Amino acid sequence: MAVDLVLAPKQKRAAGERCCEPVVYPDVERDQALRIAVVAKALGDPIRLQLVDVLRKHAGKVCVCELVPLFDVSQSTLSHHLKVLRGAGIVESERRGLWAYYYVLPDALKELSAWLS
Amino acid sequence: MAVDLVLAPKQKRAAGERCCEPVVYPDVERDQALRIAVVAKALGDPIRLQLVDVLRKHAGKVCVCELVPLFDVSQSTLSHHLKVLRGAGIVESERRGLWAYYYVLPDALKELSAWLS
DNA sequence: TATGTAGATTGATGGCCGTCGATCTGGTGC
DNA sequence: GCACCAGATCGACGGCCATCAATCTACATA
Numbered sequence: 022m023a024v025d026l027v028l029a030p031k032q033k034r035a036a037g038e039r040c041c042e043p044v045v046y047p048d049v050e051r052d053q054a055l056r057i058a059v060v061a062k063a064l065g066d067p068i069r070l071q072l073v074d075v076l077r078k079h080a081g082k083v084c085v086c087e088l089v090p091l092f093d094v095s096q097s098t099l100s101h102h103l104k105v106l107r108g109a110g111i112v113e114s115e116r117r118g119l120w121a122y123y124y125v126l127p128d129a130l131k132e133l134s135a136w137l138s
Numbered sequence: 139m140a141v142d143l144v145l146a147p148k149q150k151r152a153a154g155e156r157c158c159e160p161v162v163y164p165d166v167e168r169d170q171a172l173r174i175a176v177v178a179k180a181l182g183d184p185i186r187l188q189l190v191d192v193l194r195k196h197a198g199k200v201c202v203c204e205l206v207p208l209f210d211v212s213q214s215t216l217s218h219h220l221k222v223l224r225g226a227g228i229v230e231s232e233r234r235g236l237w238a239y240y241y242v243l244p245d246a247l248k249e250l251s252a253w254l255s
Numbered sequence: 256t257a258t259g260t261a262g263a264t265t266g267a268t269g270g271c272c273g274t275c276g277a278t279c280t281g282g283t284g285c
Numbered sequence: 286g287c288a289c290c291a292g293a294t295c296g297a298c299g300g301c302c303a304t305c306a307a308t309c310t311a312c313a314t315a
Contacts, residue, residue: 084261085261085262086261086262089261089262096261096262096263097262097263097264097265099262100262100263100264101263101264103262103263104263104264116262118261119260119261119262120261120262121261121262121263
């Protein structure tokens with residue numbers, strides 16, 4: 022119970038010895054780290070990564086009906102992945118009649134890319 | 139072009155109308171996509187992202203005891219995150235006496251970074 | 256109107272993830 | 286030997302994720 026108020030110098034590191042250089046606080050702020058992590062997390066699935074790859078290599082907007090046969094998952098699963106990418110702000114969609122077109126937002130990957138460099 | 143050469147009767151697309159450009163297969167192979175996704179997934183957590191940020195900004199190797207107070211999680215949780223990063227091939231560790239030092243592997247983020255550019 | 260179609264949504268399921276306290280490991284110093 | 290320490294590992298818990306078949310929603314065409 023009664024603890025010695027004084028934080029005794031239980032520092033045992035031998036004279037002059039330090040484990041390493043002084044503390045360095047993260048350069049990226051918490052908000053920024055969160056934003057970047059959200060994008061990275063969305064890219065953290067092989068199918069979503071390849072989805073973004075296809076959309077990026079394609080100048081225009083790609084119809085979902087062209088995307089589905091490229092992958093070995095059901096249509097509903099692919100739709101889910103596209104929704105996740107939309108939620109992360111990486112892609113956007115546009116409806117034309119029966120078809121839906123997806124495209125990568127220009128600046129979506131900029132912050133992550135910049136942080137990596 | 140040669141659009142009209144009709145294949146199946148079920149095709150309902152109005153004359154000459156197509157949903158979009160022809161199919162484009164993913165540029166990144168499945169193996170490569172998987173490797174990149176593994177790295178992205180590991181970075182998909184704010185704490186791990188900031189961990190990598192600190193280690194990267196630091197030239198040498200950083201002691202775990204300096205990392206723990208930077209984050210609002212328990213020591214065991216931080217140790218877990220470091221293990222995940224190690225599993226993804228992003229960081230490596232080295233023991234010196236009681237202390238453990240972590241550092242970013244030089245080429246760890248190269249493939250992801252290259253893909254983003 | 257009725258039928259067919261593209262794509263989104265729902266609900267269920269099994270597995271994985273982030274977090275913690277507690278414990279274990281092995282190196283240090285008395 | 287013994288006590289202490291840094292860091293890894295364990296076991297458990299709650300929540301989130303990837304997947305599917307089934308269903309729903311618009312739109313298009315007859």
